[in-house]
Amino acid sequence: MRKVLALAAAASLAGCATMPAPSRSARPAVVPGAMQFLYGSAEAAALSEQAYNALVDNVRLRIAGPRPSESAIVLPADGAPVAASCGDKPFAAVFDMDETAILNLGYEYNDAASGAAFDAGRWARWEAGGADKVVAVPGATAAFAALRTMGVTPIINTNRNVAAATETADALARAGLGSFVHGETLFLKGDADGKSAKDGRRRAIAARWCVLALGGDQIGDFSDALEGTPAARRVAASSPPYAARWGRSWFILPNPVYGTGLGSGWDDTFPADKRWTDMQGAK
Template identity: 50%
Template sequence: MQWLYGSGEGAAASIQAYDAFRAYVLRRARARPRHSVVLAEGSTLAAPRFLPCGRRPLAVVLDVDETAIQNLGYEYDEALNRRSYDQDRWNRWERTGANAVLPMPGAVAALRAIRRAGVTVIFNSNRMAAHAAQTAAAIEGAGLGPAVHRRTLWLQNDIGQGSAKDPRRAEVSRRYCVIAMAGDQLGDFSDLFNARGLPIPERRRAASSPPFAGLWGNGWFMLSNPVYGPSIRGTFDDVFPADRRWSDPQGGND
């Protein structure tokens, strides 16, 4: 939390990501692409395919929490009271916390420039559809709107059930050619990365190897989030390869 919400380094990383996002989108808007950056149905991590654009208008798709807005009020309460995540408390936050957020550094200027270029900005969040008005108010109050439910704001259970975002991306893609996406978790780009049973080391390899490695900064833009989510899971053996471990020859002695 100190890094993401309080540090200059966290702000710099966000500004850097949004500057690259804006520059990429403006370039692509001038040279209309043939394919979207949304994976087509039937894609796998080994064999991704991308949806054709046709003549659909251009759009970008962003996650909301810790991608577009910072949930400062919620994280303050969690840190102050040393609480762990609780779904009921998060639901109360969605309903009542719209005025206790800030935009991610760099986001306001980037989204304004993208809209001026004629590209529609669409938010795809796992916040609850029942709280659509409050979520739209949080986005707009942070200077990132407009956000209109089921038009430029898609929420959990709007299409299908649960937290899977691919059905919502597919719905957006029926109306738009998506030329860039931004998020803070791999699931903001494809649910394939969150497949049940996918080992943590394999998930990392998939994200950092071809064909996906070439998408980072080139259609897919990742915001840093060391606070929550699948990115901070993993056992000791998942994180540290057995053939790359070192032990201090002096042991625990100074």
């Protein structure tokens, strides 16, 4: 539609000495509420700082006592999932990247201003060219520095594309989070097992590292076993053996903008026996 309007305007101005360039549609007057919260609010910044402070404190406690025997990484097995063993492996903490370690301000501005639906090609162009339009999630820079001081290596496990490995590492460095090397401290979609699900990469990481903490903004950043329908994910997250891990070795950050945290319907969100109707106000 914008192209048609631009062509019509050009035709009506034919013969004029100067022809202004067609104008783009104006961006919406109001930033979407979820983006206001995540990218603009003190509350979201405080939640992120809170998660990172808790993560660092818990890691510090774990390495101050007897050497941990179990990893924060839980792997599928017959019956109940099993925590990977630590042995004498070096210490690490594993983080998702997008909206966990960095905020994609440039991309999300484009989303909000254009109103365009998600497009894989546009996201690939962002991965390749948006490294200078990101910032660290509040708390992440200090946390990554503190972990390194303690001898704990931050590792990124992200579903960004392998084709943009160099640009992904550059974005992390520009955000002040340090250096990451693909295949060593940076794992991308398809690494280890060719899948977008992350258990294969977590298994590969656990084989080389004693992982003391996991950080993410989506449930799949912790275990593929937690994936499913919105209702199933909610039940699983609060069930053994997962519930006791939150705030101890698993730390989740806020993201109301996109991902598996969205999509629940009326019945998932509001159980039928917990609905209230204001009869006095009803017409």
